Amino acid sequence: MTVSNLRKKVHFASIHDAVKAGDVKQLAEIVESGISINEVDVLHKFTPLHWAAHSGSLECLHWLLWHGADIMSVSPGGWTAAHIAAIKGQDACMQALIMNGADLTLPDDRGCSPSHLAATHGHSYTLQVMLRSGVDPNVSDKCDWKPVHYASFHGRLGCLQLLVKWGAAIEDTDQNGNLPVHLAAMEGHLYCFKFLLSRMSSVRQTLKVFNDNGENAMDLAQRFFKDNIIQFIQGTDFEGDNRSDQETLAFPGHAAAYKGDLEMLKKLVENGIININERDDSESTLLHKAAGQGHVECLQWLIEKGADVNITNKAGELAVDAAKRFAHLSAVSLLVGQQKYEVEENDKIDNQDVKFFERHGVEGSTDVRDELSQSEAEKTDARIRAYEKVVELRHLLNIAESNFKQLGGITEEDIKKKKEDQVSERVIKELQGQLEGERLRREKLECQLDEFRAEASHHRTSLDHMRLSSVSVDEESSDSNKEKRKVKKKATSSGGILTRRS
Template sequence: MPGVPLSGPSSSSTETATPLGTRKKVHFGSIHDAVRAGDVKQLSEIVERGISINEVDLLHKFTPLHWAAHSGSLECLHWLLWHGADITQATTRGWTAAHIAAIRGQDACMQALIINGANLTVQDDRGCTPLHLAATHGHSFTLQIMLRSGVDPSITDVREWKPVHYAAFHGRLGCLQLLVKWGCGIEDVDYNGNLPVHLAAMEGHLHCFKFLLSRTNNAAQALKAFNDNGENVLDLAQRFYKQNILQFIQGAEYERNDSKDQETLAFPGHVAAFKGDLEMLKKLIEDGVININERDNNGSTPMHKAAGQGHIECLQWIIKMGADSNITNKAGEKPSDVAKRFAHLAAVKLLEGLQKYDIDDENEVDEDDMKYFIRHGVEGSTDAKADLYLNESDKTDARMRAYKKIVELRHLLEIAESNYKHLGGITEEDLKQKKERLESEKTIQELQGQLEYERLRREKLECQLDEYRAEVDQLRETLENIQVPNVTAVEDDSSCESSKEKRRVKKKVSSGGVFVRRY
C-alpha cells in the first residue's frame, strides 16, 4: 500500500557482519532506528537521555510505536506501551499503530495493542479501520484476532465498503471466508450498489467469486443482480475482460449441494496441498488469494495437508516460502505429527529438521539455564514474514529479559498486595473469596433447613407408621375372635353330617340282603 515505508533501519545505522557470521553492534542515532532494529537496550538509553517516547520522525510521521508495529519488534512495542507511549497517535493519513499492524500482518503486535486498549474502530482519512486494512492485505490471522476482540465488522468506509467488500475486491479468499464465518453479510451493497460478488467478478477473482455464490441464498438471483449502473456480474466481467469469470458463468454448471465442491471453494489452497498440485498452490499463494499459514475449520494449514499425503515438493516449496511448521491444528498436531501418523518418513525427516525450539514439558523453568531460552515455540507473526532480523543470540537475550521482567513484576505485585492489605485494602481475590464464602454459607444454611424439614417429615411418618401398626394389630385380634366360633360350628356340622352318612350306609346294606326261611 502506498505510504507504508519499507522496514529496516536507515543505512547510516545498520549492523555489519563479520567474516565469522556474527554481527557487530552499532549505536543508533535516533529512537526510530533503535526500534526498527529491535534494540530495546538502546531504546531505553535514548529515552533516558531525554528523547520523547512519542517523537515523530520527519519523513514518515511515524512514532516509535508505529515503527514497532511496522517492523514486528514485539519487545520494543511492549516496552513503549509500558512506559506510556500514546496508543492513539495517528499519522497524517490517520493511521494508528493498530492500522500499521493490520497492514503489515503483525498479529502478535496487534494482540498486544488490543490488550493495552487500542481502539479498532478508529478510521483513517478514507474511513478504513484496521479490519478493512487486514482484509485488504490478506492477513487472516490478524483479522481473526481483531474479530475475537469483539470489534464490529460491519463498519463502512467513505465508499460504504465493509471489510468483506475489500476482501472480495482484492481476492483475499481466506479473509473472505473468515468474515462470512463471523456473520458478515455478503448481500450488502456499496455506494454504487455493488455486492461483494460484483467486485470479485470485476477483478477476476474466480475463487472468491465461486465462494460468494456458494454462500448466497439464491445463486441465480445473485448472477442477475444489477448495481446502480445497471450492470450485473456478467456485464462487469465482459467490461473488464475477465475471461475466467465469463467461462464459469457461461459454461460451468454450478452444483451448490456438493460438499466436496464446498470444501474446494472455501479452502482451495488446502485442497491443492492435499492433492500435491504445486502449480495451483503457488498461484494461490503468490497471487495473495490465500495466506501460506491459512487455517481451515480444523485448524490445519496447507503444510498439514501436504504432510499428511507426503508431498515432498509441496512441503519444500511451502517451507521455502516461510511457512510456520510449529502451528498446531485442533487436535494439537504439528505438520510433522501428521506426517508421522501417516508414516511418511521423508516428510517427517524434512519437517523435524525445522523444529529446533520444541520444549520438553518435563523440564522446569530455570532462569539461569541458557538452554531453556534457546528452546522456544512459535514466535512472532504467522501472517507477516520476518521483517525484523534477529539472530539466535539476540532472540535468546530477549527471551531472558522478558522472563526476568515477569519474575520482577510478580515480586513487585506481591509486595504491593501485601502493603495494600496492611493498609486495610481489600483485593479482588479477597472479594472473590468473601463472595465464595458467603455463597457457601448460604448453601449450607439451605441444606441445613432442608435437612431439618426432612427430619420432621420422617418423625411424622414414623408416628403415622406406629398408628397404622397398632390399628393392624387390633384388626388382627378382632379377626381372630370372629374366626374361632365359626370353626366350632363348622366342626359340629361336619360331625352331624358324618353320623347321618353312616346311618344311610347301613340302611342301604340291610335293604340289599336275602332272607332265608328255615324249616
C-alpha cells in the same frame, strides 16, 4: 567472532534505526540521552512506535508503550501504529497495541480503519486478532467500502472467509451499488468470486443484480476482459452445486492440500489469495490437511514457507497428530522435527537455566518472523529480559496489593472470593434445606411403615384365630362322626339274621 557479536557492536545513529533493528538496549540508551520517545523521522514522518509496528520489533514496542510512547500519534496519511501493524501483518504487535488501548476504529485520511488495511493486504491472522477484540466487521470507509469489499477487490480469499465467519454482510453495496461479488468479478479473482456465490442466498439472483451503472457481474467481467469469470459463469450450473462442491469453493487451499496438489497450493499462497496458516471451519490449517493424507512434498513446501506447526484445530490436534492418526510415518517424522516447544510433565521455568529460554516456536510467537534477522542468541536474550520483567512486575504487584490492603482497600480477588463464599453459603443453605426436607419425609415414611406393620400384625393375629377356630370345628365334626359309626356298629352286631318279608 560470531555474527551475533558483530551485530551487537553496531551503533545506531538514530532512535528509529535502533527500533527497526530491534535493539532495545540501544533504544533505552538513546532515550536516556535526551531524545524524545515520540521523535518523528524526517523522511516518513514515523515515530519510533510506528517503526516498531512496521518492523515487528515487539520488545521495542512494549518498551516504548511502557515508557509513555503516544499510541495515538498519526503519520501524515492518518496512520497510527495499529494501521501500520495491519498493513505489515504484525499480529503480535497488533495484540500488544490492543492490550494497551489502541483505538481500532480510528480512520485514516481515506476513512480506512486497521481492519480495512489488513483485509487489503491479506493478513488474515492480524485481522482475526482485531475481530476477536470486538472490531465491527462491517465498518465503512468514505466510499462505503467495508473490509469485505477490500478483500474481494484485492483477491484476499482468506480474509474474505474470516470476515464472513464473523458476520460480515456480503450483500451490502458501496456508494456505486457494487456488491463484493461485483468487485471480485471486475478484478478477475475467481476464487473469491466462487466463494461469494457459494455464500449468497440465491446464486442466479446474485448474477442478475445490477450496480448503479446498470452492470451485473457478467457485464463487469466482459468490460475488464476477465475471461476466467466469464467462462465460469457460462459453464457452471449453480443450482446443481452440492455441499461438498461449496466447501471446495470456500476453501480451495485446503482442498489442494488434501489432494496433494502442490502446484495449486503454490499458486494460491504465492499470489496472496490465501494465508499460509489459513484455517477452515474446523480451524484446521493447510498442514493439517496435507498431514492427514501424508502428502510429504506439500508439507515440506509449507514448512519452508513458514507454516506454523504448533497450531491446533477445534479438536485440539496438531498437524503431527493428524499424521499419527492415519499412520503416515514420513509425515510424522518430518513434523516432529519441526516441533520446537513441547511441555514436559515436570517442566518449570528456571531463570538460571539459559537452555530453557532457547526452546521456542509456540503459536503466535514472533520467533518464526525473519524481518529483524535476529540470531538465536538474541531471541534467547529477549525472552530472558521479558521473563525478568514478568518477575519484576509480579513482585511490584504483590507489594502494591499488600499496601492497598493495609490501607483498608479490597482487591478484586477479595471481592471475587467473597462472592464465591456467598455462593457457597447459599448452596450450603439450599442443601441443608433439602436435607431437612428429606429428613421430615423419611420420618413421615417411617411412621407410615410402623402403622402398616401394626396393621399387618393385627391381620396376622386375626388370621391365626380363624385358623384355630377352623381346627376346633374340624375336630368336633370328627368326634361326632366317630360316635355315629360306633352306634351303627352296635346295632348291626346285637344278634340274629334279618329276613325280608314277602
